[in-house]
Amino acid sequence: MRIVVIMRQLADLVEELEVNDEASDIDREFVKFVSNEWDEAALEEALCLKAVLGAEVVVCALDEPDVDQTLFTALAKGADRAVKLTGHDPEGWVRGRERARIFAAWSKDNPADLILTGVQAADDLDGQTAGLLAGMLGHPHAAVVVGVEVDGIGMRVHQELGGGIVGESFLGLPAVLGIQAARQAPRYASITRIRQAMQTQTIEEVALDPIVAQRVATVRRLYQPERQSGAQMLEGSASEVADQIVELIRAKGLVRG
Amino acid sequence: MGCAVLVVGEWVVGEIPDVTLELLGKGRRVAGELGGELGIVVQGSNIDLSSLGMADVVYHVAHASLEHYAASAWEEAVMGVVEFVDPKVVLVSTGTVGMDLAGSMAVRLDATLVSYVLAIETAGDSVVCTSQLYGGKLLAETETDQFPLVVTVIPGSFPAAEGRTGGSPRSEVVELDDRLTQVGARPIAVHEPEVAGVDITAAPLLVSVGRGIGSEANVELVQELADAFKAPLSASRPVIDQGWLPKPHQVGKSGKKVTPSVYLSFGISGAPEHLEGMRGAETIIACNTDPHAPIFEVAHYGTTIDLFDLVPEITERLGG
Numbered sequence: 084m085r086i087v088v089i090m091r092q093l094a095d096l097v098e099e100l101e102v103n104d105e106a107s108d109i110d111r112e113f114v115k116f117v118s119n120e121w122d123e124a125a126l127e128e129a130l131c132l133k134a135v136l137g138a139e140v141v142v143c144a145l146d147e148p149d150v151d152q153t154l155f156t157a158l159a160k161g162a163d164r165a166v167k168l169t170g171h172d173p174e175g176w177v178r179g180r181e182r183a184r185i186f187a188a189w190s191k192d193n194p195a196d197l198i199l200t201g202v203q204a205a206d207d208l209d210g211q212t213a214g215l216l217a218g219m220l221g222h223p224h225a226a227v228v229v230g231v232e233v234d235g236i237g238m239r240v241h242q243e244l245g246g247g248i249v250g251e252s253f254l255g256l257p258a259v260l261g262i263q264a265a266r267q268a269p270r271y272a273s274i275t276r277i278r279q280a281m282q283t284q285t286i287e288e289v290a291l292d293p294i295v296a297q298r299v300a301t302v303r304r305l306y307q308p309e310r311q312s313g314a315q316m317l318e319g320s321a322s323e324v325a326d327q328i329v330e331l332i333r334a335k336g337l338v339r340g
Numbered sequence: 341m342g343c344a345v346l347v348v349g350e351w352v353v354g355e356i357p358d359v360t361l362e363l364l365g366k367g368r369r370v371a372g373e374l375g376g377e378l379g380i381v382v383q384g385s386n387i388d389l390s391s392l393g394m395a396d397v398v399y400h401v402a403h404a405s406l407e408h409y410a411a412s413a414w415e416e417a418v419m420g421v422v423e424f425v426d427p428k429v430v431l432v433s434t435g436t437v438g439m440d441l442a443g444s445m446a447v448r449l450d451a452t453l454v455s456y457v458l459a460i461e462t463a464g465d466s467v468v469c470t471s472q473l474y475g476g477k478l479l480a481e482t483e484t485d486q487f488p489l490v491v492t493v494i495p496g497s498f499p500a501a502e503g504r505t506g507g508s509p510r511s512e513v514v515e516l517d518d519r520l521t522q523v524g525a526r527p528i529a530v531h532e533p534e535v536a537g538v539d540i541t542a543a544p545l546l547v548s549v550g551r552g553i554g555s556e557a558n559v560e561l562v563q564e565l566a567d568a569f570k571a572p573l574s575a576s577r578p579v580i581d582q583g584w585l586p587k588p589h590q591v592g593k594s595g596k597k598v599t600p601s602v603y604l605s606f607g608i609s610g611a612p613e614h615l616e617g618m619r620g621a622e623t624i625i626a627c628n629t630d631p632h633a634p635i636f637e638v639a640h641y642g643t644t645i646d647l648f649d650l651v652p653e654i655t656e657r658l659g660g
Contacts, residue, residue, distance in 0.1 A: 096475050096609070097551065099632060109478070124581065180453070183443075202439065205474045208482070210453040210492070214443025223412040223525050226439035227594075239528065243594045244352050244409060244436050247533025252410035255524035261439060263594070268583030298452040300469070300482035307632065308479050314626060314642030324643045325653035328604070328625055331641060332569070335601050335623065337545045338658065339570060 084138040086129045087193070089186055089200035089212060090122040090157065092147035096205060106304045108176045116148040118156070121201025127265035128231055129199050130161050136233060139163050141195070145185060146173040151286060152277075159272035159280040166193075170291040179209035181296035186212070187219035188291055195257060197238070202227050202261040209299055213261030223254040226261035343397060344376025346427035348418055350437045351382065352409045353530050356391050359433040359495040364394040365502025366460060366493070367431050371396075373462040374428055380509075381421040383414055393506030399425065400513050403520040408527035411440035416523050419445060420516040428487040429467065435593070438492040451488040458497045467491075475611045476634040494612055495593075538588050540574045544601040548591060548618070550576040552607020552628060552647060556584040562606055565651050568658035574598065576614045592617035606647040610635025 094100060094114045101110040129140045142157040143166040144150050154165040168189055171177055177185075190198070198220075203211045217224030229249065230241030237255040243263060244250045317324045332338050345367040349360050364380060371378040377396035383406040392398050399421045405413035418441055422430060430445070432438040434456050446453035458479070459470040466485040472494060473480050540546060547566040553559055559579070566573040573589060580590040591598050593613040603621035608614060610626070610633055618624070619638045626639035627647050636642045643650065 094474065096477070097630075099630060100474055100477050102478065109474070120578070120581070179455075183447075207455055208471055208473060208480055210443035210446060210455050210490075211439050212443075214439060214441070215447055215453075216443075218444030218447030223523075224440070224444060225411045227436040237524070241531075242409070242411070242436055242440075244530070245357075245593060247594075247596070248353060249531040249533075250352060250409035250436075251528040251531060252408070253526050253528055254410070254412060264581050268581065298446070298450060298486060300452050300454050300484040302480050303468070303483050304481040305473075306479055306481075307477070308634075308637075314624075314636040314639035316636075317641055317643045321645050321649040321653050324645050325650060325657055328641075328643075328650075328654055329657045331623065331625060332545065332602055332604070335545075337569070337571075337602055 084136050084197070085195045086132060086138045086140050086197045086199060087190070087195035088122070088126045088129045088140060088142045088157070088162070089198060090126065090142055090144045090153055091119050091204060092116040092144070092150050092153060093119045093204050093206065102305050102307065106306060107302055108305060111174060118153040119201050119204045121203060121262060123269040124265045125199040125201050125262040126157055126160065126162065127267065127269040128262050130270070131266050132231065132233070133161065141166060143168065143186065143189065145171060145177060145182065148173070154286050155280045155284070156272050156277050158284045159276040160270055165284070165286045167286050167288050168291055169288055170293050176206070178296055178299050179207050179212065180215060180299050181294055183212055183215035183219060184294045184296055185291060186216055188294065189289060190216070190220055197256060198222070198259045199262055200259070202263045208302070211261055213259050217259040220259065222257050222259050224259040225252070225254060227263045228260045229264045230266065231260065342376060343371070343379035343425050343427045344374040345371040345378050345429045345431060346422060346425055347378070347380040347395070348430065348432040348437065348441065349380050349382040350433060350435070351384070356388060358500040359435065361500040361503030362495065362498040363431045363433065363493060363503070364392070365500065366498040368394050368502070370429060370460055370462060376428070379425055379427065381418055383417050389509070389511060392509055394503045395506070395509045398509045398511045400511060401516055402513070403517060405520050405523055405526050408530045410525040410527040412525035413520060413523045413527070415441045415444055416519050417516060419448060420519055421514050422449065424514055428489065430488065430490045432490070432492055434492040434494050442490050442492045446490045449488055449490070451490050452484045452486045453490045453492070454482055454484070455492045457491050457493045460491060472612060475609060477632065496616060538572050540572050540589060540591065541596050541598050543572050545569055545571040546574045546598060546600045546603050547571050548574040548576070548603060548605040548608060549579055550605065550608030551578040553579065556582065559584050561648070561651050565655045568655050576608045576611070605635065606651060608635055609633040610638065
């Protein structure tokens with residue numbers, strides 16, 4: 084069995100994001116790029132399936148800032164191969180439809196039994212990779228997946244349907260799954276192991292012809308939302324703010340003693 | 341034949357979900373502006389026609405593969421209706437059903453897809469959508485005049501009440517047995533949530549922790565505060581996905597909806613999915629170092645003081 088995990092880099096949401104002068108994209112110059120956290124869950128699920136089934140796990144990502152770090156980390160965690168696709172502008176916003184087209188082009192020459200990727204990414208304006216890619220490859224698919232078991236010639240998947248309800252269904256292979264959470268928290272790779280992977284393993288680079296995605300809505304303006312009047316900010320030192328918070332909660336009768 | 345807007349109904353279990361009513365209400369307006377009818381596609385046998393009065397036509401597809409939920413079967417059912425109706429705009433939520441169906445359908449229909457939409461307006465021959473990106477930190481205004489257009493809408497963006505009224509729609513059964521029998525996916529079951537030891541929905545005070553806590557070891561700091569308040573500790577999704585707290589502690593779309601008297605949050609930026617689960621709290625007090633964090637829009641009181649400085653101070657005042 085061959086499992087492909089599609090990963091990507093994304094602006095770190097912990098940091099403040101600025102918009103470029105044209106208001107067409109984020110200002111990418113000073114942004115820290117990190118691995119999309121849901122892709123890390125997809126990788127974890129793939130590695131768990133590998134442990135059960137003896138599958139080959141191939142991670143595949145577009146060339147994007149600091150993607151080598153993500154790919155070597157995946158190798159250190161136990162992925163068998165890492166592939167980096169080039170041919171697009173690695174410094175720009177690769178729109179979702181284009182991203183999916185690139186992976187579809189690569190997948191046609193590199194078929195997998197199962198393709199896993201993160202359920203979503205924070206800039207998925209054109210839809211999520213799993214559904215788009217499944218449509219392009221003609222594969223069955225499922226999103227918001229929180230459980231995967233192999234069942235004969237197919238898989239049983241568990242999907243969150245909101246409010247804690249989980250839908251269980253069967254689908255045939257090959258399939259594409261958008262992973263919300265793996266069966267366990269993503270494993271940790273030590274710096275030593277990542278360095279070891281860098282010294283002993285390589286990232287395979289594959290150059291593809293540039294793809295111009297059709298059917299993409301034009302971004303007229305990207306902007307920060309107006310702050311709603313919203314919260315009254317508590318002023319002062321940590322000690323003074325702590326006093327105010329305790330008083331607010333005491334006023335509700337919720338501080339005992 | 342010939343609806344301008346088609347809404348994808350999203351019943352899986354229970355009542356008609358609010359998001360379907362929200363889409364019907366908004367769909368009514370968009371259909372009017374585009375000069376056509378409003379249709380809704382409903383799957384399975386769990387249908388209450390009387391609640392769909394806002395639509396002009398209800399397209400009903402029934403098949404064994406549509407009971408419960410299997411993504412590819414639902415997709416085939418909606419595709420069958422879309423091909424029959426040929427709408428200009430298809431509306432579905434940015435929930436599981438929308439994430440399942442929208443991408444694949446848009447590719448198969450050669451349609452434009454716009455996701456995470458909060459607002460839709462028509463402008464002449466174009467549709468202008470406003471989408472929420474980067475966890476609510478940025479908005480993107482897009483324009484397209486290419487139809488068909490598939491739009492996935494964030495639940496809660498439009499009032500459900502506007503989809504609740506209306507007349508009595510025509511009902512059409514769309515026969516798709518041959519297509520649905522060939523789908524290689526089938527539903528197995530729907531599992532209701534586990535009854536857990538901790539019930540965060542019942543507590544008058546919740547102390548809640550998010551990504552900003554940084555590591556599992558740090559969770560103890562906020563747990564001590566929760567213990568000092570004798571309140572349960574809840575969390576946003578990143579903390580649960582990391583395995584730092586068990587699933588029954590999760591607040592948000594894929595966790596629990598909570599309405600405590602006071603919701604005291606630390607290191608939660610307020611992704612839309614989280615806000616959906618806690619904005620009904622009577623008083624929200626939020627601590628986050630990013631002054632632009634979306635949580636401050638729904639919070640009543642806020643502070644940007646580092647939680648690692650603030651939490652021990654509060655715990656100390658409670659004698660913890």
